[in-house]
Amino acid sequence: MAMAFNSDSELFPMVNVNNAKLSIEEERRENVDEENRRKDLPINECMGEKDANLDAIIARYAETINKYNLRNLGYPTNQDFNYDKLAPLFHFHLNNAGDPFVGSSFSLNSSPFEVSVLDWFANLWNIDNSEYWGYVTTGGSEGNLHGILVGREQFPDGILYTSQESHYSIFKIARMYRMHCVKVGSLFSGEIDCVQLEASLLSHKDKPAIINLNIGTTMKGGIDDLDLVIQTLKKCGFTRDRFYIHCDGALFGIMLPFIKQALKVSFKKPIGSVTISGHKFLGCPSPCGVVITRLKYMSAISRDVGIIASRDATITGSRCGHAPIFLWYALKKRGLIGLENEVHECIMKAHYLLNLLRDAGIGAMLNEFSNIVVFERPLDDDFNRSWNLACSGNIAHVVVLQHVSVEMLDTFVHEFIEKRSIWSKDEQFKPLCIANDVGSKNCACLMHTTYHITFSFLSTFVTYPTTHSCSPPPAATSITVLRRLQPQILPPPPSSPSKDSDLTTVVLMPTLRSTTVVATVAVVAAILTLSLLGIYYLCLTLL
Structure with a gap:
């Protein structure tokens, strides 16, 4: 029977890049060539050749990478490490396939190091050794894959709730597992908006909830309030047997326990799993991570694997045996x-x-x-x-x-x-x-700078009472005017203010004179603000 082959156009769909049609394969090749050009690496010269000058290529690559390393600010990879002492171990292939607590028939593994690392994190997050299960992953994304899988196996019809600031792996996982995913809004800090979460939970009250919490969002470092989320679940009528919480602590999961005032991530609370990345704060040289969950959940996903004589509940098959040693060394050092x-x-x-x-x-x-x-x-x-x-x-x-x-x-x-x-x-x-990203108080654009200047100018004349610091005062009740600027307007203060009165506030009856002063100041401030905004938008138009 003749075999049918797809045409090139079917294999490599066309995409429009800079008005020139390139196939996905051509675009990929262009990106690779551009990266080689920027790093000045003759990598293509050694393809298929045995006598290429490998040492020179590697030396040049190391020199180039070091230049990037000296200016590496935007991505959470700690470059301050030295694992030279572990160099002898690179003479061995180490493979930790299977359950680290069961072992396998493949003797070249580092399971003792892995279990030591897992015990360390179990202690960090307050769960007894007899009550947890976990393993060393390829990174935070695999930890999320595993944690959410455990939650889904507990609640096959559960709905996944996660904030819009979550790592992209969460949304990828929802597609992979074909889960109903509800994206919840977030605050300017990046923290999940529990008001929106409450509304979403109430809208799907008939289905169990699988919650992904960010212990530090990727872009802003916003920390979801674990305690408030638990309160919200209870408020919405979700009992402990109807929700599962996974904590994505890629970077902050290991940092927060060392800050006394910070949120506590602990298995003493009703959470199901926690994951961290080992190559971020700890500075392992290759991507890796740790996931810890409750042992009682593992029977649902564990299977016997005859070829390795082990149980397995991990996402991957073969697992790097060097990663647990890097983690162990980083923690012990x-x-x-x-x-x-x-x-x-x-x-x-x-x-x-x-x-x-x-x-x-x-x-x-x-x-x-x-x-x-x-x-x-x-x-x-x-x-x-x-x-x-x-x-x-x-x-x-x-x-x-x-x-x-x-x-x-x-x-x-x-x-x-x-x-x-x-x-x-x-x-x-x-x-x-x-x-819109971080709030107006953190913005330095011309419009918001003008607003801050105007507000500061106005506040030198009018200050609301401290008892109403979070909202404007009720109409015609009290205002504070600095006497050094307007001494003739206000009557002298009472000689002996009551215990309950605010010393910075003079309580006034709504007289015509005081109302006129406030109105005048407000009008002047409004005119100043509108004038500056008009100049700003005129400049934008001219530019």
Whole structure:
């Protein structure tokens, strides 16, 4: 029987790139060639040849990579490590296929190291050794794959709830598992909006809930409030036997336990699984991670595998045996005190960067207990690439890890300021508005800067009582006017204010004179604001 072959057009659909039609395969090849050109690597020269100068190619590649390493700010990979002591182990193939607690018929494994690492994380997240199960993964995404799989096996008809700020792997997993996924809105911080979550839960109250919580979102470092989510589930009528919580702690899952005031991720709470990445904060040289779940859930997904004489409940088959040793070495080398010091140092340097950016008039945000500084996206892609910046829409971020020095941050901000001045002269630069991403208070665009200046100007004349600090005061009840600016307007203060009165507030009856003053100040402020906004939009039109 004749075999049918697809045409090239069917195998490689056409895509439009820069008005030139390229197949996906051609585009892929162009990307590879461009990467080689940028790194000046003659990799193609050695394809199919035995006598290529491999040492020279590797040496040149190492030199190029080191240049990138010295300016690596945007992605959460700690480059401050040295595993030279483990070099002898690279003479062996180590494979940890199967259940690390059962072992396998393949003797070249590192299961003892793996179990030691798993015990360490079980202790970190407060679950007894006899009550947990886990394994070393290829990274945070595999940990998410496993954690959500466990949840789905508990509740096959469950609905997956996750915030819009979640890692892209969560949405990929929902497609892979063909799960009904509800995307919940988030706050400016990146934290899940529990008001929206409550509404979504009530809309699907007949189905169990599988919740993915972000212990640090990818872009903003927003931390979902685990305790508030648990309260929301209870408020919506979800009992413990009708929900499963998976915690994606790729970066912060190992950092938060060393911050006393931070949210506690603990199996003492009704969570089902936690995952972290080993190549991020810990600085393993290859992608890896850890997932921990409750042992009682594992019977639903464990299977006997005869060829390796083991049980298996992992996502992959063969698993790298070197990764657990890297993790073990990183944990033992630092110790608890060393890890705690590194966590606090990273957060301190993140605050340093935040201040540098704001002092330069650049909009920026840093969440509490976070080492991820979010700021307006630089307009030059070459500049972003030179610093390995991660960008999304109008924002970019820097992840301050152990390898990031104060000198690196100084150089980065200095170059950023220089580039901004060049863009401005070339009439290419309009400060990006990031208010929709991080809130107006963290935005430094012209419109919001004008607003802040006007608000500050107005607040020097009129200040609301401290008892109403979160909202405007009720109409015609009380105002505060600085007497040094308007001494003739207000009557003298009472000689002996009552215990309950606010010392910074003078209570007035709504007289015509006080109302006129407030109205006049408000009108002046409004006119000033509108004038500045008019100038701003006129400039935009002319540019």
